[in-house]
Amino acid sequence: MSTPRLGRVLGLAAAALAMVLFALLHVLVRRLSPVADTISDYALAPDGWIFDTAVLVLAAGSVCLLGPLLWRRQTAVPPATACYAGWCLGLVILTVFxxxxxxxxxxxxxxxxxxxxxxxxxxxxxxxxLTARRRCGPGVRVVAGTATFCLVALVPFVSAYLTSSPLKAYLGLIERAVALGEVVLLLLLGTIRLGLRAATDPTTAGSTPGASQPVGEPIRRLVGPAPDHTGRAPGTEGSTYLRPVDHPAHAGDGVGADREPA
Structure with missing residues (x-):
């Protein structure tokens, strides 16, 4: 099994295990409300070690799933790398504090x-x-749409989480919707990334299909090769596309100059 495929399998297994642990917390800890209390509140319960384990497992799975997106030079985006690092490190830090x-x-x-x-x-x-902007393919719209949903759902969550808001009573429910959307987004990035191919810059295209052609190539194909006045056979080396109309005279050819009488 190749290294990228192995990393993908490990990442998917870690994400699935994290989801099972989070679901187990909701079964074991009954005194917390899924509507009003945040997921982080489970860390303060007697079974809080399950929360820390689930978050750390999710962070490890994220490294496995997001790593291949950052190791390819042609598709890596430095701001996206910083954002993914913020996601992984943020998960680790919130378990420590x-x-x-x-x-x-x-x-x-x-x-x-x-x-x-x-x-x-x-x-x-x-x-x-940021990654979707540098890619093209059928999976880009799915990734961009899911990411947009997460960002839109974050607006009421952050406003209720950091400040006093009428939505404070529904903070846990909003957070769970955001968290579920982000886990789905993580799985999409890890599973359909092979369907997202790097967009090619036309200015740097080479001989690949769709690459830019040298100036004059379409005209050369349309009108054919330029006439050759040197006497060489067609197709031999040395013929050029554009030649001056007037050619210098050569001795004995009678072209371009008056010949002296014998």
């Missing part, structure tokens, strides 16, 4: 967790849009 309990005073640990979560949730869809 847990969220403040609801109603407790704000702490530095809670602030780091809050902004790491925002950076992670913003990084993946922004990176996907």
């Amino acid at each position: 847990p969220r403040d309990p609801v109603g407790a005073p704000n702490t530095m640990t809670g602030e780091i967790h809050k902004w790491a979560s925002v950076i992670a949730l913003l990084g993946l869809p922004l990176g996907a849009l």
